[in-house]
Amino acid sequence: MSGNKDAWGSRIGLILAMAGNAVGMSNFLRFPVQAVQNGGGTFIIPYLVSFLVIGIPLLWIEWSMGRFGGALGHHSTPFIMDTMARNRLWKYIGVFGIWTNIAIAAYYCYLESWTVAYMVHSIKGSFLGLDQGEVAAFFDSYISLGTSTLGIPWEPFVFFILVLLLNTYVLSQGLQKGVERVAKIGIPLLILFGLFLAYQGATIDAGENGAIHSSIEGLNFLWTPDYSNMWSPSVWLAAAGQVFFTLSIGMGTVHCYASYVKAKDDIALSAMTSGWMNEFVEIVLGSFILIPISIAFLGMDRVQELIELGSLSLGFKTLPYLFMQWGDVIGILSSFLFFSLLFFAGITSSLAMGTPWIGFLKDEFKWKHSPAAWSFGIIIFVLGLPTIFLYKYGVFDEYDYWAGTVSLVVFALLECILFAWVFGMDKGWKEITRNAEIRVPPIYKYIIKYVTPVLLLIVFLGSVFTPKDNDWEGAISGTWILDDSSIISKLRNTGLKEKLANASDSETIAFVTDQLFYVNASRLLLMVVFIGFAFLVYIAYKKRQSEPINPPH
Template identity: 30%
Template sequence: MSAENSPDARPREEWTGQLGFILSAIGSAVGLGNIWRFPGVAYENGGGAFLVPYLIALVTAGIPILYLDYAIGHRFRGSSPLALRRISRWFETLGWFQVAICFAIAVYYTAVIAWALSFFWYSFGLRWGDDTTTFFLVDYLRVADVGGADPWFTLDFVPAVLIPLVLVWVVTIVILSAGVAGGLQRVNVLFMPLLLVAFGVLVIRALTLPGAADGLNALFTPDWSSLRDANVWIAAYGQIFFSLSIAFGIMITYASYRRRRANLTSPGLVVAFANSGFELFAGIGVFAALGFLAGRQGVAFGELEGISGPILSFVTFPALVSEMPAGTLFGALFFGSLVMAGFTSLVSILQVVSAAFQEKLAISRRRAALVIGGVAGVLSVLGFSTTTGLIALDTLDNWANNIGIVSSAVLLCVLVVWVGRRGAELRFHLNSVSTLQIGGWWTFCVGVLAPVVLGWMLVSRVRTLLVEGYGGYAPWYLGVMGWGAIAAFVVFAVLLTLTPWRFPVGDHTPWPRYDKFVAPQPRERKETPA
């Protein structure tokens, strides 16, 4: 294909302005994990004391890697595979590894959004009844007993999951087909203010409930001795890392749609602190509500079960809503918030996949949306709308996040800063287009501190999974759904790297020119008049 058909020869899609980009980036970062993961992680790792390593992790790893993603995407004007190839042709494989991770996450993430959509409907009438555990696991998901005679994989579909799951995929494909400004940006501009208002109402109401102070005391009472535990620091870096949507292609792709002279560093701070602020906001609301639930059940707060993850959202919170005055309203607000938070993250994840294939194969965004959405939708239905869907989701989510994304982050920092030696150039780029300048601390964080800490996390997690297994699941099952998924990501990345590009990818000239500043030309000598 000729150079005229390359992405650089055609007008590139762009956000309509800085506000649209910021809201979209916040929408990507603020997802289900902000609501159900942060409060539990903080509670289990020192309470109020956890905020110390959390903020340190934000400054030393979260924001620096976010800036790294922004600089790569904005300077090299492409999705993750294209942008990384323009740094070095050997780095393209890492880009496709990130695409594979995003594809896998999207396949199971839609199932959780479908659950939230179902429970939004169930809120009208509080249809989950008094035994919310049985309702979620047995009546709703119809979870197979994998320890008994039932198989680890079935095609026994659950209609209550299947129908909303198909609906979520149809809407997602329509949004991706509409493009960056017409689809992604419009969704985020609509959903993010609605999410803030809806969750704000929930938090304010939770704070007025009897027992709310007990929940807040449990969350924020500091255990300073926990700061001596290395696992607490690992948990802090992990929470920041997973909640900011960094190092697996999303922010590289989003930054590539910014205008040439767009400010990067100041909006990055807005996105990072907005994400962390929402996590803290969600923690206050969730734990205030849990304090009320503990009082209604007549138990101490520490005796409550299910204070994080899907069990918090789909077992504990429905039980809480049933105890609240006007529970129908607040159930609808909570599950509506989950749908909006999940959906804004989902479209950002799939945009990584769509943009990569649009550029690699030179196809239209509508064709990419239909093909990718269609394939992912079929896999999602087959794998996660059945009676064994919860088990598959739990396993794939653990390996995709704790092994796939962390590996991607370590490789990104090492390859770009040490192998490609582009740290100084990317710092120059950030400072050239931004009002807030960054210093040498950024290069140290992305080149040394972040890969060391994340590498430690990765090695520790791999050792634990190999020695202890996961979730009590059969080793062969973990080998297929866990380690097998990582192997499939690698094979996919290699095969797509070997697939020829449909246009010349080496004709891109990064702007602004870096070589002029690295090796400035000598000034011309002025001649003295005779």
């Protein structure tokens, strides 16, 4: 019997914490960029379909698995999954639910620290008087550990330490006094700040403060349907991928949070509430800030160029400049609120990432809560250092690709198979509907069993065999050339090897050679960490076998 007695203080606290787990920085940075790149208004159709047939089913699966395992004294995925199947291998598949969170937190806390640094720089007025190029140069200098206006040596490292200490301290306070308290403060403030910025973004007139267009044109650009892309496989794969990003499914955090729900409590309505709260933040608030403001001041062509560089180019390299166009006071306030909003979105997610590891140590090795929380901080510190000091070599992106993208789909597919086909859909359906406060549509029994796993398999295979430039139509009808972003090409380092082969100067050759080394080393490090966690699960399993069986009360 686990000595893990942590619990949620209230249902609203649980829902806000679950919503905080789901609401992350991608709601405001990644979603609008994905929408623009994939057909504007038509993107919302495959996005909502993916939410209904992948997102909601996986939320119900993970909530019910968590509650089921929690009733048996398990608060992390290795032994939650172990209780649902006789095959001993499932507990090692459950390692994904610990490893993924640790690996993501290692770079996510660093990303989170950028928002704190930018909050400070906003208040200090560091962005006043800078043009867009100078703001972009500021970011490049910052992440390269260059000199900052604060005069702090290794400034990114210092802010990373501060953010990591804050995360670890909050986790050490437990669910009620730590995670739940932050969610009750952070999520309402996030929504309040988002509403203010959405109003500011939606009311820009052409010619006002130098705006080229009105914000309405930006919204039209974002949501005007392009039906020619409607049935493009790349659009549907992008939509399904965004659902993973935005709901934090396939990670193990939902299982862990739900494991502290009482056995008699509803999970069907709670899962829907937290899921739709996330959708409101993403679709409504996320749509009215980044793209409309950028297009209003920069024009559509320039925004298209920046989008090709990624969402971070708009968020950190561009928005501080755009906010300052509203005048010193409103500009500083808006910039501060935006990065505060991102911070609250970030910390409510990173706190969730620490809970599976803490639950595992408390359940299996009888650790006290505080030491378990601080061990999380130590691991993230060590694993996060390469993302800071080797950022320019792509280590940050490697962590994000393997842990924050590929792992989510793989684990979600396997847990769906476990729940619907191994544990059994009849038993699984009883878990979902037990004490449910809403009527779960019976069609979902078949969606979970057949539709969701098939779609997850398609998403995974699409990631493995991604064609050049995401041209699925051309690949299917002609020669299939793998894109550098495909899993196969990533493993082969195709893009880097081509860059090395085409390099003509010694400096570029040396840099790409170093990059190849650090990229491969980071993958090896992540693999070693996974094997280490699997070994701990093995030790815990052997320990359980040697102990007398005491049924949970």
